[in-house]
Amino acid sequence: MGEQVSTITRVGFQGDGITPEGLFVPLTLPDEQVRIAVGKDNQARLLEVLSLSPERTEPPCKHFSVCGGCALQHWEMTPYSAWKRDMVISVLEKAGLETEFGPILTTPPETRRRVGLHAKKIKGRTELGFKMRRSWEQVRIEECPVADPALIRAIPYLSEIASVLFEHPKSAPILQVTLSQTGLDIDIRGVERNKSGGLSADARMQIAMIAGEHDIARITLSEEILYQSRLPSVRFGRALVDLPPASFLQASAKSEADMVGLVKEAIAGCKNVADLFCGAGAFTFPMAEIASVYAVDGAGGAVSALKAAIGRAPGLKPIRAETRDLFRRPLVREELSVFDAVVFDPPRAGAEAQARELAQSKVSKVIGVSCNPQTFARDAQILTQSGFKLDKVTPIDQFLWSTHVELVAVFSR
Template sequence: MLIEAVGGEGDGVAAGPIYVPFTLPGERVRVTGGGDRRDLAEVLAASPDRVEPPCPHFGVCGGCALQHWAHAPYLAWKSDRIVRTLARERIETEVLPVYAAGPGARRRLALHARRGGPDVARLGYKARRSWDLVEVGVCPIADPALQGAIPALARLAAPLFEHPKSAPTLHVTLTATGVDVEITGVEAKSGGLSADARMRIAEQAAAADFARVTLAGEVAYMARTPQVRLGPATVALPPGAFLQAAPGAEAAMTAFVGEAAAGAARIADLHCGVGTFTFRLAAIAPVYAADMSGEAVSALRAALSTAPGLKGVTAEARDLVRRPVLADELRKTDVVVFDPPRAGAAEQAAEIARSDASRVVGVSCNPATFARDARILIDAGFRLDRLLPVDQFLWSPHVELVGVFSR
C-alpha cells in the first residue's frame, strides 16, 4: 500500500481513503485489519523523512502521533493544514514561519490515574484509540521538572480510589512557585474522599514540595500560592486556570499580538482568561477585558496591583457566547483581540464585524473555527493581513495560530 499524504489526525492516508498510523508520505507499507482504518504491520520502503522516535512509549501512548517525522516536513505539514483550512473559506494570506516549541517545553500535563498498589497509583496517558492506560516514566514533551515529579504524582494519586467509579485526572501545571495539581474525576456522590485520604494527599504533597493540590477546585493542600508572570504582572492562579501550554509559545504569541496592537487608542481583549494578553496590551492603551470565568477575571483584577504603569484595565466576567460585547459597546475601540475556546466565537465575530474597530487580532486553537470567524470579518470589509502558526503541542496534529486583520 502506498501512503500518499498525512491526514488531519496525523495518520498516513492511502487511496480509498485508508488511514494508517505512524506512516509518512511516499512510504510503501504492509497493513493489517479492515475498513478505512488499518494497523501498520511493516514499512517496506521508508521515507527519507522518517526518524527514530525519541520516546520509548511512542506507538502505544495516545499522546503523540508524529514523533517518527523529521522536524522540517512536520512543521511544513502543520502550516499547510492551516493554508488548506483557510482555502475552504476562500481565504488567502501571508503565512509566517511556524513558531515551534521544542522538547521539554510543556508546563501543563493531564495525567490519568488508575488504581495501583496501596501507596502508588498507575499514572500516565490513555493508549491510542483506547481507554487503557499507558504508564509513563518519561515524557519528552514535558518540562524536566514535571518529568521528575511523575513518581511523586503517582504517590499523590494513590488515595483517590475509595469509590470504585473514580477515574481521576491530574491536571499538573508548573508555575513560578512550584507544581500546582488540580484533580478531577473523583466520585463525590458518596460524600467524597474520607478525612484519612485527604490527610494522605496532604502528606504526599508536602513530601514532594508541591505548591498546591486542589480537588475539583477545593483546596486539599497549599504551601504556596501558584503564581505566573504575565508581562509586567504577577498572577495568582485560581485552581484549573488556563495557561498557554509552553512559556516560549506564550511569549511569541504575546509579542505578535502586542506588535499588531501598537499605536492603539483603546483595546478590547475578549476571552482574556487570567490576562495572557491583557497586561501586554495595557502597556499600549486602556483595555477592556472580558471572560466567562469569574475566577479568571478576579485573578486578573488582583494582579493589576503588581504591574504599575499600565494605561488602565477594566475587567468583566461575561458569557461572550450568550452575551457577546455588542458593536455599540466597542465604540472608540480601535483594536479588538479575541482568543476563544475551540468552538470559536461566531456570535462575537459578528459584533466585531459591525463595530468601528480598524484592527482585529484572532488567536485560535482550532483553524476550522478560526476560518469560519475570519470569513465573517472578511465579508464585513476586513482583510487577513498575516498569520503566525504556533506549534506548542509537539508531535501532535494540533496547531494554533494568531491572525491579524485590518479594514
C-alpha cells in the same frame, strides 16, 4: 480483515498516512511502501514498512507508537512543520480566505508546563500515565520529551497522591498538573463522591502530608482546596498573577510568548484595546505596556485573579476588567466603537456571536488567536464578508508532534 501492500501518498489531518485507496495507516510517512491489515471504516493496521521514507527519524520517546499523546515523532522536524503549516493554509483556503502566511512558530521539546495524568490501580499498585492510541487503556509514563522535566520528576510522588483517591470503586482520577513559577498546582478530577460527600479525613491528611513533604504549592479536588502552602503564580508581562484553581493556562510559555509578541506587534500605535476571552491576563498585561486595555471573560475566577494583579504590576496603562459571558452577551457594536483594536482568543468553539458584532462595528483592527482553525475560518469569513481584510496568519505549533495547530491572525479595515 485482509492484508495488502500499498504506498502512502500523504499524511492526513489526524497524522495518519493515507493510501491511494483512501485507507488511513498510523505511523507512516509519504512515499513509504507498507504492508497493512485492512480493517473497518478505512482504518488499517501497519504490519511492516517495506521502504522507509528519507524523512523518517528515530522517535525521541520510548513510549511513542503506544502513547496517544504524540502522533508524529517519527517525522523529521522540517517536513513535519511544513505539514502542520499547510494544514492551516488548507483549512483557510477551503473557506475562501486569502492572506499572507507567516512561518510556523514551534515550541521546543521539554517546555510543556501542564499535563493531564490518568491514575489506575494495577495489581495493588497505582500507575500514572497517558491514554494509549485509540484506546481507553493507559500507558505508564516514565519519560516524556514534550513535558518540562520537572513534571516527569514529580511522577513518583504524584503517584503517591493518586494512590489514596480510590476510596470509591468507580473513581477514575485524573491529575491536571501545572508547573507554575511558585511550584506545582494540581487539580484532581474523576473522583467519585462517597457517602460522606468526598474524600475521607484520612485520605485528605495523607494528601496533605505528601504535599508538604514535596513542597507542592496547591492541590484541589474539583476546585475545592485540599492543600495549599502558597498560591501558584505565573508572570504575564510585568504582572505576577495568582492562578485560580483549575484555571486555563497556555500549555507552553514559549508559545505564549510567541503569541504575545505577534499581538503586541499588531496593536502598535493603538491607544485603547479590548481583550476578549482574556482569561487571567496573558495578553492583557503585555498589551497594557502599550495601550489601555478592557479585559473581558466569562470565567469569574480568572477575571478576579487579573484584577488582583493589576495593583502589583508597575508602569502599565489603565486596565479595566469585567466578568461577562461573551457567547450569550457579546460586546455589541456601540460598546466596540471606543476601541482602536480588539483581540479575541476564544475556546475551541470559536467566537461566532462576537464576530458578528465585530463585523457590524467601526473597529479598524482585529487580532484573532485561535486553537481551532476550523472555527476560526468560520469567524474569519464573518469578518471578511463585512469589509475586513485578513492581512496575515501565523501558525503556532504549541503541541509538539501532535496534530493540533493554532494560529494568530490580523485583520484590518
